[in-house]
Amino acid sequence: MELDFERCYRAVDSRDQRFDGCFYTAVRTTGIYCRPSCPAVTPKRQNVTFYPSAAAAQRGGFRACRRCRPDAAPGSPEWDVRADTVGRAMRLIGDGIVDREGVAGLATRLGYTERHLNRMLTTELGAGPLALARAQRAQTARILVETTDLGLAEIAFAAGFGSVRQFNDTMLEVYAQAPGKLRETRPAVRGEAGVINLRLAYRAPLHVAALLEFLGARTLPGVDELDGETYRRGMVLPHGSARVELRPRERWVFATLWLSDVRDLAPAVARCRRLLDLDADPDAVDGTLGADPGLAAVVRKEPGVRVPRAVDGFEMAVRAVVGQQVSVSGARTTLGRLIRGVRGDLGGGSSGSSGPSGPAPAPASNHQLTGFPSAESIAELPDSAFGMPAARRATIRALATAVADHRIDLEPTADRTETTARLLELPGIGPWTAGYVAMRAIGDPDVFLATDLAARRGAAALDLPDSAKALAAHAERWRPWRSYALVRLWRSA
Structure with a gap:
């Protein structure tokens, strides 16, 4: 670079x-x-x-x-924009793939030899995959040293180091202090054992209200909830489950993490950043969109609007399928029934439910947030658990089976073109659904859903073209940030 x-x-x-x-x-x-x-x-x-x-x-x-x-700066916005091999590699490294599968696993996922991948990354970033992963390990270790009472040997292996000696040498080299010395100078650690508190940096401005309104309108019982300006949700991570509490403030998003396995700290942080789109460059986005007279006023009024993304690609795909041609509240009802079916709360397949009918009260329910059901569990559900038309049920089954069999990758590290093509091969998934998944699950910043009714209503409210064809043509001037323009149209509808 x-x-x-x-x-x-x-x-x-x-x-x-x-x-x-x-x-x-x-x-x-x-x-x-x-x-x-x-x-x-x-x-x-x-x-x-x-x-x-x-x-x-x-x-x-x-x-x-x-x-x-x-080392705690926001990530480069370039990795969200780029869909090439280097961009995908950086997203995979950020999610901890090198720690879990080694450089060989990273290269296999990307379809290159280790040698060629190392050459590409070194040319663009001045460091190969091992060095990039090592820098992330050091950052993870520092967080654990400063925010937990874990033993230093435990921290070494939790952060992904191969030995305590490697951990000590790296920390001394990167921070000019041994881990024990870093711990001596940290602030007093308060709170319950096993809880990690940290700050997530972002580039200002960040329109917090837009993010929380969007996420809050779509919360699901047992998955996520919004309590004032605090968003909570459960997550399923590579080594176990987790719960997170996110509180956006000026310059930082304060995060509290409950991890069943501290080795999941790096992927948990990566997914929280992804969910709130914290690595975006709002000046670049707003500069492009604000140059259009039709969007200039809303950009000035609400700077820093982000694209709410996802911590679980499969969850987002199911939400997209269920949300086809129904209201947000209707989709919540259907999804809530689906979740209760997985958790056994639909007694005998009847229409009654012993589970909650809406978001559980906060903050006690924080301990009940377990994340969205897996693809395998939904694929095995009986028909009675779906509570939706047969065609849509068949689509969700096909989607769940394809994800469970690893035929479709729905994570931000996926090849965007390939994933979109494979989604379109499934029965009941058309361009709108595939585009919505590409935008929110895979993180494509340049998706535009010209046929979306709310987008067209928003366009009409802003005196922009509101027919699908004319709006799509007009949106060409918003590249490469059409996903952000779409969110602004939804807010204007």
């Missing part, structure tokens, strides 16, 4: 937070690397080197600044 020195230096000189996570500043006279917004005195030009990733800076022999904590 080529970095323009002058542009980067201007961003550092102005301490521009918008560039945090897009590149890193290494100062040769101090041996430290920082995020662009670091409050320290701007280094002299002749002493600065810019790197496209924290891993590249670490590989160059620099340690993380203790003041601005560059």
Whole structure:
């Protein structure tokens, strides 16, 4: 990845937070690397080197600044936009694939040899997959050191290190402090044992109300809930279950995690960031959309509107299928019945239910949030548990079976074109459903659903073309951010 020195230096000189996570500043006279917004005195030009990733800076022999904590910067928005191999690789590494399956597993998923993949990543990011995963391990370990009372040996293996010695050496190299020393300087740890509290950075502005309104209108009993400005949900992660509580605030989203296995910290954080679209670049998005006179007013009024995404691709696909041609409240009712069927709350297949009919009260219900049922469990349900027309039931069965058999990948690491094509092969799934899944589950920022009734109503409210064909043609000027434009049309409907 080529970095323009002058542009980067201007961003550092102005301490521009918008560039945090897009590149890193290494100062040769101090041996430290920082995020662009670091409050320290701007280094002299002749002493600065810019790197496209924290891993590249670490590989160059620099340690993380203790003041601005560059390793905790938002992720580069480039990885959400790019659908190529490098973009998919970065999303997979962020989800912990290298820790679980090694570089060989990463290469196999992407369809390349380890050697060629290493060459591609090193060319673009200045570091190969092992170095990128190592940087993530260091960040995960620091969070565990500073926010839990776990033993240091436990933290080493939970963060993905192969040995305690490797853990100690890496922490000393990256932070210039041994793990024990980091623990001595941490703030006092409060709260119940096993709970991890951390802050998730994002690029301002973030329109919190738009996010919470969207997610709150679609909460499901036993899966997620909204309590004021606190969003809670359950998740199923590679090593076990988890619960998360997210509280968006200025500059940060405060997160509290309950993990059944601390090895799931990195994927849990990645999925929370994905859900709230925290790695987006709102200035780039709003700059493009705001240039259209039809959207200019709503962009000025509500800057930083994000695309609510997903922690579970299969869940989002089922929501999309059930939501076809029904209201949001109707979809919630149907999905609630489906979930109760999986959990055995539909006694004898009757229409009655001993389970909750709506979101459980907070905060006690936090312990009851277990996440969405698996594809395998839904594929095995009896017909009576679905509570929907036979054709839609058949679609969900086909979808669940395809996901369970690994014929369809619905995670953000998937090949977007291939996944969309395979979805369209299933009975009952058309362009609207496939596009909705691509936008919210796979994270494609440039989806536009021109036939969507709410989008057309929103367009009419903004004096934009409201026929499907004319609206689709008009939306071409919103590339590559048509998903964000779609959310704004929905809000205007």
